[in-house]
Amino acid sequence: MRITLRxxxxxxxxxxxxxxxxxxxSVPLSQSATSTALKELEGSLDARLFDRIGxxxxxxxxxxxxLPMALSVLDGAHAVETAFESKGRGLxxxxxxxxxxxxxxxxxPPLLSRYCxxxxxxxLDVRIGNTLEVITAVREFAADLGLxxxxxxxxxxxxxxWFEDELVVVAAPTHPxxxxxxxxxxxxxxxxxxxxxxxxxxxxxREAVELALLPHLHSIQPMMTLGSSEAIKNAxxxxxGISCLSRAVVEDLLLSRRLSVLTTCLPPLSRRLSLIHxxxxxxxxxxxxxxxxCESHRPAPTRAAxxxxxxxxxxxxxxx
Numbered sequence: 001m002r003i004t005l006r007x008x009x010x011x012x013x014x015x016x017x018x019x020x021x022x023x024x025x026s027v028p029l030s031q032s033a034t035s036t037a038l039k040e041l042e043g044s045l046d047a048r049l050f051d052r053i054g055x056x057x058x059x060x061x062x063x064x065x066x067l068p069m070a071l072s073v074l075d076g077a078h079a080v081e082t083a084f085e086s087k088g089r090g091l092x093x094x095x096x097x098x099x100x101x102x103x104x105x106x107x108x109p110p111l112l113s114r115y116c117x118x119x120x121x122x123x124l125d126v127r128i129g130n131t132l133e134v135i136t137a138v139r140e141f142a143a144d145l146g147l148x149x150x151x152x153x154x155x156x157x158x159x160x161x162w163f164e165d166e167l168v169v170v171a172a173p174t175h176p177x178x179x180x181x182x183x184x185x186x187x188x189x190x191x192x193x194x195x196x197x198x199x200x201x202x203x204x205x206r207e208a209v210e211l212a213l214l215p216h217l218h219s220i221q222p223m224m225t226l227g228s229s230e231a232i233k234n235a236x237x238x239x240x241g242i243s244c245l246s247r248a249v250v251e252d253l254l255l256s257r258r259l260s261v262l263t264t265c266l267p268p269l270s271r272r273l274s275l276i277h278x279x280x281x282x283x284x285x286x287x288x289x290x291x292x293x294c295e296s297h298r299p300a301p302t303r304a305a306x307x308x309x310x311x312x313x314x315x316x317x318x319x320x
Contacts, residue, residue: 002044005077008070010037011049015067018056093122093286098143100150100204102165102229103273104128106248108147115293131204138276144287146276147294149246150204151211160275160291163298167212167269169262170233170250171242181262188217188265195223195241197232205229208271209244216266233259244269 013023014034024034042049049063059067099108104126116122127137131150137143138157152159169191171178177186177194191213198220199206213220223241226232229249236243237258253259275291277283283291 003041005074007037007041007044008074010034011041011063011066012070012074014038014050014057015059015063018058020057093119093124093290095122095287095290096125096127096142096144097147098127098129098134098137098145099147100131100134101128102149102205102246102249103147105230106246107165107273111294111297114297115290118293130200130202131207132202134204135276138278141278141281144277144281145290147273148204148276149271149273150207152274152276156279157276158279162273162275162294164270165273166247167209167244167271168247168250169242169244169264169266169269170236170254170259171262172237172239173257173260175239175242177242177262178260181260181264184263186262186264191264191266192217192219196220197224197226197235197241197243198222199229199232200225200227205245212269212271213244213266246271 010023010027010029013026014020017023017026020034020038021031024031027034029037038049045062045066047062048060049066050057051060097108105128108126112124112126116124127143129137131148131152134143134146134148135152135154135157138146139154146157147162149165171181177190180186180190198209210220224235226235229245232243233245233250233253235241237253242262247254250259254261275294277287
């Protein structure tokens with residue numbers, strides 16, 4: 001680029017004052033430096049911009065054509081400076097978010113609704129995939145922030161624990177294990193031999209469920225794997241087997257009594273949801289603000305998560 005913002009700033013000052021001497025005082029520069037800058041601008045454009053009448057400089061047709069364009073460029077540069085003077089708080093919010101399926105389908109929508117009420121002009125690009133896909137997007141800088149429901153083992157990703165999500169073992173009310181669970185707690189041996197429906201390998205839900213169950217059950221042999229929690233809960237509601245899912249996922253079918261939570265000898269189960277970003281990513285003010293918003297609007301601890309952390313779950317949540 002042959003012209004500079006400084007040259008346009010000097011051109012504007014001369015156009016407003018009518019002389020290089022007066023313009024020099026407003027810029028501020030020496031009169032000779034102001035004259036030199038004007039000559040360099042006219043040389044770069046290969047056009048005279050002023051008619052010289054005595055000591056006065058008056059805009060000619062070239063100058064009158066340039067002035068609105070110069071003012072537009074200078075106003076834009078001023079807007080950039082003003083936005084970044086407040087550490088980016090004046091910039092419009094534009095974020096790329098990648099969320100794993102349970103978070104994207106059940107946790108994120110109400111959160112984003114509150115966020116957009118606070119910042120109506122915010123532009124958010126939200127993609128949903130399994131946890132492995134979210135981690136990959138963060139590692140490749142395709143996502144500003146990831147929201148995952150499974151562990152992250154990538155050394156180049158920073159993990160910020162978010163909140164504990166309650167997991168429940170469910171079956172159709174007519175399933176034999178549901179009928180048995182109404183009479184007694186299902187023992188671990190019964191659960192080991194149960195027809196489990198699980199997510200596909202690579203899913204955060206699958207890994208979280210295995211981490212929650214395998215310390216208590218020697219093995220889990222899935223009778224069927226499905227590519228989404230939505231598919232699993234509907235398959236369970238049809239009596240195809242049992243599963244362990246987030247309470248947020250199955251809450252609607254529990255209310256409609258198409259699913260039942262099984263009483264078992266397992267302890268309260270939960271998994272940790274996390275926010276992730278690349279370790280080398282420079283977090284903008286807008287991104288830090290969104291992370292703070294997520295932290296301050298995390299769902300209240302569910303009873304299973306509260307029990308795991310030593311809370312009394314018989315009544316209102318309180319520290320024991």
